[in-house]
Amino acid sequence: METKLAQLKSLLIEASNLEAAARLLAWDRNTYMPPGGGPARGRQIATLRQLAHEKWTDPQVGRLLDDLGPYAESQPYESDEAGLVRVARRLYDRLCHVPSWFMADFYGHTSVTYEAWSQARPENDFGRVLPYLKKTLDLSRQYSGYFSDQEHVADPLIALQDYGMKATTVRDLFAQLRQELVPLVQTITAQPAADDACLRQGYPPREQLAFALEIVRQFGYDLERGRMDETPHPFTTYFSIGDVRITTRVQEHDLSEALFSTMHESGHAMYEQGICQDYEGTPLARGTSSGMHESQSRLWENIVGRSRRFWEGTYPRLQATFSQQLGDVSLDTFHRAVNRVSRSLIRTDADEVTYNLHVLLRFDLELDLLEGTLTLADLPEAWRARMEADLGIVPPDDRDGVLQDVHWYTDFIGGQFQGYTLGNIISGQIYAAALAAHPEIEDEMAQGAFGTLHGWLVENVYRHGRKFTADELITRVTGRPLSIEPYVRYLKTKYGALYEL
């Protein structure tokens, strides 16, 4: 069995080598590639992805998994061997359920859809993308149909990002959250908005980037095994546990951009850097789900990075670095500025409180479309109605409504958005558990020290990689299943204090 396990690992590591190469080619395209490299680069990435797919679906992988199945089940569930076989089996089955011609067709379709969207959005022309979206919806249902054991048509699509989460469970959870958030937003926005003028002065980009990088280094992002570059859209990518990179962006007249983008990506990156080195090159060496990943980016960006205790320790240095801009700005003013809540149209610009309402809207509309209770022709109107109901504002056009996010125009309809809000909910629950275990975390934070929190997260979350599902991990780490309660309590406590509610 050890020989077979070694053979399986060796095949999967080859696939992982190809996937890592594809990601490096994509990273390079986003960072340093000269414009002339574009056409060949697309072709090169496609070859690598196709070969990785072939390696994964090699019948030899299936035979080894068959042979190893009983052995793996005889091992403790927590053992690395059982975990590897379990996760590899799941991924192998998922890839084998779907014919490769279907995925090739789908990628072809998304690439023309993206083209159409790129033109339709500036022209505010939903009609232009409508026929493409109809096909996307058909293909999304068809993809789902390849999996016979689903409870809900969206389940196989959700499983692509958040394995183990079910559409009906998530819908219920989100409905509870909405009931809390809508009145909270109403209460907060009934008050005068916080003044964030202090953030909108001129801040030299180079100094901003250096400051942001120093913060995430203190958080625990290891620059011996990572680096930071600039891109228009920040992202995290990894080539091995020893090489997990982030990108960020900087705006001279918005201090919050580089600061919080960098913290956000560092959360993703510390998760990947914290995975057990023994898993290197295997399917265990990833964050376990989109929601769990987002919980870490949000934890470091929001729960830590926008907290009063954090800035108690860090604001004096920020003030010293930008003394001309912030010399006369109090900690309270700055802290309120970086936590400004306002009703706005664009998800990616939204604050911590309203953000989830944008996500819930999209998630519910996805389910309605998949179930057939909403038609695509009615989607723009449904979007407006829900914005009105939840946020009390209505987008003046589709450009800032149904055309705003790229997701439906480059991927399936279904499974695209739940991870963002699952991440917020999970971040609250996990942070509460960390605090319960180590009440000193916030005092340390106020001293600019993050070792206890980071160490606890590595030990309890990061090192496991994909061995446990998000659900399993949450229960192991917090002693109970996923619940909105800690997250809602966090929001109410924080914003209650900020707005003296």
Added chain:
Amino acid sequence: METKLAQLKSLLIEASNLEAAARLLAWDRNTYMPPGGGPARGRQIATLRQLAHEKWTDPQVGRLLDDLGPYAESQPYESDEAGLVRVARRLYDRLCHVPSWFMADFYGHTSVTYEAWSQARPENDFGRVLPYLKKTLDLSRQYSGYFSDQEHVADPLIALQDYGMKATTVRDLFAQLRQELVPLVQTITAQPAADDACLRQGYPPREQLAFALEIVRQFGYDLERGRMDETPHPFTTYFSIGDVRITTRVQEHDLSEALFSTMHESGHAMYEQGICQDYEGTPLARGTSSGMHESQSRLWENIVGRSRRFWEGTYPRLQATFSQQLGDVSLDTFHRAVNRVSRSLIRTDADEVTYNLHVLLRFDLELDLLEGTLTLADLPEAWRARMEADLGIVPPDDRDGVLQDVHWYTDFIGGQFQGYTLGNIISGQIYAAALAAHPEIEDEMAQGAFGTLHGWLVENVYRHGRKFTADELITRVTGRPLSIEPYVRYLKTKYGALYEL
């Protein structure tokens, strides 16, 4: 036949995609990879190279080449179709002649040899590498033995870098060159050496890099299809005709380092950028040989970049950029400084005149070793004797003698060095042909314009890629076979003027 040609291209483009990915991973390792990425990166590159090899040696490639052979022969020799089939056949046969286990063994051996050399060189301990070198020599002969049609044991090794060149021809050519160079070096070095103190002042690195980049942009290096980064050892690499990158290095107290390294690499890069776009992704989309490649790096670095006419146009700008350092330095002084000739121990530090003597020494010793007329145990002494005979100096130790170059410790013995001097010889012959066709080239150069020269090289050399062998190309471009005469005339004219011989 068109379908089969398309099938062949499509298979070869897949192999090319994998090779390009492997090169990007290597480029990243040399430029931006954090230290922690090292172990996984080696594994990733190995997978890509192995799969590229599998794609190349796929029996389907052989069948298509068999089917296309007669068709290709019926086409004009100059046609792209005939060229593609001819070059692909040659490369396919070369790869198939050698068992893949042999190459795997050889790579394993070179990797331990490199380790041993890395320790032996600082410790000046040739004895430590001797057993490894013995195996390298055996394996080099064994590699050669896989090719039955050789005239000389070194021919298959030379063909890896300089296809078409034969050991005996090159040896004769180099012997002629040596007869010219040894007395020339004696005459020059009998005079007082040029004073290059002006180059050894403090020059801010950032300004040096900007100036060097601007020069090569003027030469014709297209930054929309390339970029420059810093590495300890400069190199050129390409990922497609639209993405050919150079690296350079800079020393604050040696102005010549960044300037001439950048010019050198830009010559390699302009060659690859100039290849006909129709060849993209096929085996035709490369420079045709090591010698031809080196002829272009040397042409731009030395024949153009160290010429009096070039600096007539460019020195005033250099002076304006570094007015504090060069304000009082005359053009003559500067020009003599960048053409300083001196007898030195290290090949890579050698000037334009003595450089070839270092190469000839290594080439002749490689042949002697392969032929068995020299044993490895006697190699250090043979090195010293030849240095004494040709350059009149003797290395005080093996560190700066037989241990100085990495080549024999990472690759075969044989075929490693001839390209450098072939490049110099070819550069003289090709430049003479360019001047004959366009006598205005040097007047333009003195105005800082290089379009005529660059355009002529693209049209006559670069665009053909690998369609013609170096020999064929030289005859096509210059109207006669390779000869040392133009290069020797160039050296004698230039250094005759500089040293008033």
